[in-house]
Amino acid sequence: MEFTLITGRTINQGRGKEHGKFSEEYLVNVAVCEMNPEDMRRLNIKDGMNIRVTTEVGSVIVKARKSRRIKTPGVIFMPYGPWANAVTKPESEGTGMPLLKGLKANVEPTKDEVSNLKDLLIEAYGSSKIVKSEEQKLWM
Amino acid sequence: MDVILSVVCPVCGCCCDDLEALVDNNRIVDVRNACALGAAKFLNYSRHRNTKPLIRKNGRLVEASLEEAIERSAEILANASYPLLYGWSSTSCEAIRVGLELAEEVGGVIDNTSTICHGPSVIAIQEVGLPACTLGQIRHRADLIVYWGSNPWSAHPRHIERYTALAEGRFQKAIWKRYLSRLVFESASKRRYRVASLMFKGGSASPPAPEVFSQLLPPSEERKLVVVDVQRTRTADLADFFIRVEPGGDYDVLQALRALIRDEELDVDEVAGVPIETLEELADLMVNARFGMIFFGLGLTMSVGRSRNVEAAIKLTRDLNRYTKFLIMPMRGHFNVTGADTVFTWQTGYPYAVDFSHGYPRYNPGETSAIDVLTKDDVDAALVVASDPVSNFPRKCVENLVKKPLIVIDSHMSATALVADVVIPSAFVGIEAEGTTYRMDHVPLPLKKIVEPPEGCLPDEEILRMMLERVRDIKGRESS
Numbered sequence: 001m002e003f004t005l006i007t008g009r010t011i012n013q014g015r016g017k018e019h020g021k022f023s024e025e026y027l028v029n030v031a032v033c034e035m036n037p038e039d040m041r042r043l044n045i046k047d048g049m050n051i052r053v054t055t056e057v058g059s060v061i062v063k064a065r066k067s068r069r070i071k072t073p074g075v076i077f078m079p080y081g082p083w084a085n086a087v088t089k090p091e092s093e094g095t096g097m098p099l100l101k102g103l104k105a106n107v108e109p110t111k112d113e114v115s116n117l118k119d120l121l122i123e124a125y126g127s128s129k130i131v132k133s134e135e136q137k138l139w140m
Numbered sequence: 141m142d143v144i145l146s147v148v149c150p151v152c153g154c155c156c157d158d159l160e161a162l163v164d165n166n167r168i169v170d171v172r173n174a175c176a177l178g179a180a181k182f183l184n185y186s187r188h189r190n191t192k193p194l195i196r197k198n199g200r201l202v203e204a205s206l207e208e209a210i211e212r213s214a215e216i217l218a219n220a221s222y223p224l225l226y227g228w229s230s231t232s233c234e235a236i237r238v239g240l241e242l243a244e245e246v247g248g249v250i251d252n253t254s255t256i257c258h259g260p261s262v263i264a265i266q267e268v269g270l271p272a273c274t275l276g277q278i279r280h281r282a283d284l285i286v287y288w289g290s291n292p293w294s295a296h297p298r299h300i301e302r303y304t305a306l307a308e309g310r311f312q313k314a315i316w317k318r319y320l321s322r323l324v325f326e327s328a329s330k331r332r333y334r335v336a337s338l339m340f341k342g343g344s345a346s347p348p349a350p351e352v353f354s355q356l357l358p359p360s361e362e363r364k365l366v367v368v369d370v371q372r373t374r375t376a377d378l379a380d381f382f383i384r385v386e387p388g389g390d391y392d393v394l395q396a397l398r399a400l401i402r403d404e405e406l407d408v409d410e411v412a413g414v415p416i417e418t419l420e421e422l423a424d425l426m427v428n429a430r431f432g433m434i435f436f437g438l439g440l441t442m443s444v445g446r447s448r449n450v451e452a453a454i455k456l457t458r459d460l461n462r463y464t465k466f467l468i469m470p471m472r473g474h475f476n477v478t479g480a481d482t483v484f485t486w487q488t489g490y491p492y493a494v495d496f497s498h499g500y501p502r503y504n505p506g507e508t509s510a511i512d513v514l515t516k517d518d519v520d521a522a523l524v525v526a527s528d529p530v531s532n533f534p535r536k537c538v539e540n541l542v543k544k545p546l547i548v549i550d551s552h553m554s555a556t557a558l559v560a561d562v563v564i565p566s567a568f569v570g571i572e573a574e575g576t577t578y579r580m581d582h583v584p585l586p587l588k589k590i591v592e593p594p595e596g597c598l599p600d601e602e603i604l605r606m607m608l609e610r611v612r613d614i615k616g617r618e619s620s
Contacts, residue, residue, distance in 0.1 A: 004387045006370060008438065009473075011176055011294040018151075018180035020188025021531060021554050058535065069372045072413075075387060077371065082531040082555060090534040093446070096259045096493055096509025098534050100442040101370075102388045117531075121555060124535055125542045128199060129559045 001043065003076045005055065005105040007088065013079035022117055030081035031114050033107070034067035039074065045109050052110040053078070053087055055103050060086035060120075061112050076107060082120055141169070144590050149178040150230070150570025152296045153472030153580035154303075161590050168571075168591060175297035185568050190553045191594040194563040201563065206596060210603070213523070213547045213562045214610030220521035220545070222497055223248035226510050227527030229257075229474035232575020232587060235600035236476075236483040239525060242608045244496045245615070249519070251510040252480035253473070253527060254492040259505055260441040261470045262481065262491050264450035271457055272469050274581045275302075280309035284429035286366045288453060289390060289439015290471045293374040299471070304433070305365040305378065312363045319378055357381065360428065368393070369439060383422065386413035388444040394452035397423055401459050432466040438473075472580040475570070479578035514540045521545045525600060526566070528554040549603055566600045567593035575599070 016026035033053055035045065045051055047066040052059050053076070060083050070077060078084040080100075087105065090098050115123060122130050147159040160172040161182065171182040193209035194201040204212075217223055225243045228236050229252050236252075243250035254262060278285070285304040292299040300306050308314045357380055358364060367379040368390075376382040385393050389412020396411040400423035406416055426432055434457055440449040453468060460466035472478050481491040488494045490503035493510070506512055510529070513519050514537035521544050530538050531554065548560040551568045567573040572593035578584050593599075 006387060007442075009291065009295040011297065014151075014177045014294065015180040018177065019184050020552065021528065022188055067371075069374075071372055071384065072370070072386065075370065080532060085532065085534050085538075088534040090511055090515040090536040092506055092509065092511050092515075094506035095263060095446045096255045096505035096511055097441060097446050098256065098511055099444065100256070101439065102443045117555060118558070121530070121559065125539060125559065129196070129542060 001039070001074070001106070003039070003074055003105045003107055005053070005087070005103040006075060006077045006101045007080055007084040008077060008101070010079045013081060026081075027114075027116055028063075030079045031062045031083045032065045032079065033062045034065045034070060034077040035107070036070045036073050036075065037066050037068065039076075039107075040064065040066060043107060043109065045107070050110050050112060050114055052108050052112070054106045054108075055087040055089070057087055057089050060084075061110055061114050063114060064109075076105065082117060086120065086124060144588065146588075147171075147590060148570060148577065148585045148587050149174060149181075150475045150568070150577065150587055151177045151181050152475060153478060154296050154299050155475050155577055155579040155585050156298050156302065157585055163590055166591050177297060182571065185551070185571055188553050189551060189594075190557065190563060190565050191597055193565065193596075194560075196561040201560075206564070206598075209562050209564050210606050210610055213564070213607050214614055216521050216545045216547060216562070217242070217246045217248070217523060217607070218611045218614040220246065220248070220519075222513075222519050223521040223523060224510060224513055224519040224541075225250040225523045225525070226529060227253065227525035228480045229253040229477035230526040230569075231476065231600045232569045232573070232577065233476065233479045233483050233584075234575055235525070235569070235604055236480055237487065238601055238604040238608060240484065240487045240494075242523075242604060242611065243494070244501075245608060245611055247497050247499065249493070249495045249497065249508055249510075249513055250484075251493045251508075252484065253477055254481055255505070255509045255511060256532065257438065257473050257477060258441055258470045259492060259509065260447035261436070261450045263447040263505060264454060267447075268451055268454045268458070270454060270469075271461065271467050272581065273467050274583055275579070278433050278467075279303045279307045279312075281311050281431045282309075282433040283312055283361075283363050284366065284425060284432040285363070286368065286426075286432070286434045287375055287379075287471075288368045288434055288436045289370075289443075289449075290435055290437025291369065291373040291375050292435070292471065293378070295437070295473065296471060299435075300365075300375070300378065304435075305363060315358070315363055315365060315380075318358055318362070318380075357425075364425065364429075366422065366425065381422065381425065383414055383418060389413060390440055390443060390449045391445040391452050393419065394449065394456050397426075398452070398456050398459050401427060401456070401463075426460055426466070427463045429464055429466070432460060432464065434466070434468040435471050436468065437471045469581060476577040478580055478582055479576065479584070482578050482582065511537055514538075519544060521547075523547045523549070524556050524560075525549045525604070526551070526569075528552075528556045530555040530559060549600055551597070564603055565594075565597050566603055567597045569599065572597070573599035575601070
């Protein structure tokens with residue numbers, strides 16, 4: 001089933017950002033995809049289950065979250081952030097702005113785990129610049 | 141313990157200036173009047189923070205002195221033929237001014253976060269203008285507030301309370317009471333529905349409260365709140381009138397409204413999922429307002445149509461002014477994104493996406509904007525100031541950004557700082573450093589310094605000035 005992916009701001013994404021991009025608070029609030037309950041039933045997805053969101057650019061694994069606010073079946077919502085941007089297209093059609101609301105996407109349940117930000121960066125851009133053991137040394 | 145009054149909040153475009161910070165021994169212990177976002181920033185700003193300059197050596201980021209980090213950054217920028225200088229919306233106007241000097245010196249392209257926020261709005265405003273006012277006018281006078289493709293409950297939590305529907309104005313009253321009584325009514329009808337469903341095992345019970353509350357519209361002299369969005373946000377819960385548009389349907393709905401306002405008949409039953417009767421009601425409401433206001437958000441700028449959506453919204457406002465007073469304003473995100481546009485314009489003539497590679501400023505969004513220069517892999521180095529493009533840009537752009545020499549000036553340890561070649565920690569402007577910011581309605585406000593920064597963390601402006609001087613030295617010019 002094809003979905004329309006909308007990315008946007010949520011208050012918890014905004015709060016998580018202030019706690020730090022590598023914080024647990026940010027991960028649990030941003031690596032999610034909100035779905036209409038009917039769509040979830042149809043695809044046999046339970047609240048909190050891991051799902052793979054795929055667009056023509058790539059795919060990313062996030063947690064499914066039931067949302068009663070998305071009334072239109074076929075619409076899914078992801079908060080702004082590195083997980084959503086793993087599947088957004090860069091073409092700006094002459095405006096400088098990529099299409100961040102209204103992309104076509106597919107959703108399927110998966111057993112794979114949600115990557116934390118650091119692992120997501122390593123998966124996407126290689127480990128030439130990111131070394132796992134650095135983590136503790138850099139932060140107060 | 142010291143209480144510092146009238147602190148300007150450095151989070152969103154509302155720049156609330158009534159915060160009170162409680163400071164004990166150079167530590168913020170509490171902040172009054174702040175929203176969830178403001179409180180999260182003031183109380184957590186010191187977490188996940190780097191306080192030492194870092195330079196990448198043999199693939200690893202290692203601690204370095206500030207002089208070394210500035211020297212390495214200046215070398216990268218001076219030797220690059222087309223560097224990108226990006227960020228700027230979360231720093232002070234004073235720092236942005238130095239950033240523009242630096243961009244001109246190195247012949248690079250400088251862009252601020254408008255580019256993936258209200259960039260399309262700027263393009264539309266340049267086409268058709270913007271009838272706007274300050275937020276104070278709206279607080280006191282506006283009797284019809286429309287949030288279109290914008291969810292202030294999440295992105296600008298105090299906007300409704302300070303400036304629109306829930307604000308107590310001189311000539312317009314807050315809608316608190318009406319909202320609360322509607323809430324009670326709705327929850328009672330939901331309870332009734334639940335009981336009825338249990339008794340009849342579903343099926344024959346009447347459905348829960350309808351989405352459009354047209355039958356409950358308040359008397360004409362009272363302030364009204366309308367929300368137009370693709371999903372029923374929490375802001376929509378507050379509204380007297382909520383209209384759900386299909387994703388990507390805003391342009392059609394705006395143009396349909398323009399036609400209805402001109403008294404033209406539309407020969408269709410619905411537009412982008414909105415019944416024509418609902419649009420007629422909204423058109424009526426708008427024409428009959430005494431002072432109407434449209435706040436539009438990224439729902440218009442990030443969806444299909446982008447700048448054309450905003451253009452249609454502004455033209456709708458222009459049309460409405462034939463009948464009544466109507467104004468429109470973009471809901472700017474970062475606290476100083478308006479300031480970034482203002483300083484860019486005052487220095488170069490253009491608000492964002494400014495290219496100095498020809499020796500003079502050029503502006504062509506779609507060509508000189510950050511997303512496009514990165515997608516085309518044009519840039520050969522980058523300086524990021526107070527921003528995190530690695531988190532916020534599409535992956536293809538980030539791939540091209542990461543493989544080039546990258547300098548980051550930021551107080552946070554962000555995803556961009558983690559993949560940078562030079563990281564220079566700075567003081568948080570608005571908390572540890574002073575500066576000027578512009579609220580979303582272009583009102584300049586002073587950001588306060590309420591605590592001392594960690595040792596060695598300088599304000600962005602100072603770091604940039606040091607970098608500029610070193611670049612000038614390297615390029616063999618006299619520093620001014």
